[in-house]
Amino acid sequence: xxxxxxxxxxxxxxxxxxxxxxxxxxxxxxxxxxxxxxxxxxxxxxxxxxxxxxxxxxxxxxxxxxxxxxxxxxxxxxxxxxxxxx
Numbered sequence: 001x002x003x004x005x006x007x008x009x010x011x012x013x014x015x016x017x018x019x020x021x022x023x024x025x026x027x028x029x030x031x032x033x034x035x036x037x038x039x040x041x042x043x044x045x046x047x048x049x050x051x052x053x054x055x056x057x058x059x060x061x062x063x064x065x066x067x068x069x070x071x072x073x074x075x076x077x078x079x080x081x082x083x084x085x086x
Contacts, residue, residue: 018069026062029055 033055036043043049 029058
């Protein structure tokens with residue numbers, strides 16, 4: 001297994017506006033879903049309904065993602081506040 005051991009340290013994770021990024025992506029998925037709804041028949045005729053439902057799934061999973069990253073962000077802030085207090 002020696003050939004599988006890492007040769008250097010892993011880089012620190014990038015932190016940024018994670019909540020805003022996930023929220024923006026979720027809004028984009030829902031917008032694409034709503035834009036495609038008037039063309040539902042066109043997609044159905046060409047057996048391309050997966051495009052519509054992929055956008056709906058992206059929006060739904062994005063809602064779960066927003067819940068997750070907001071909780072993560074709050075936990076990171078609580079941890080930083082506790083570290084500063086002690």
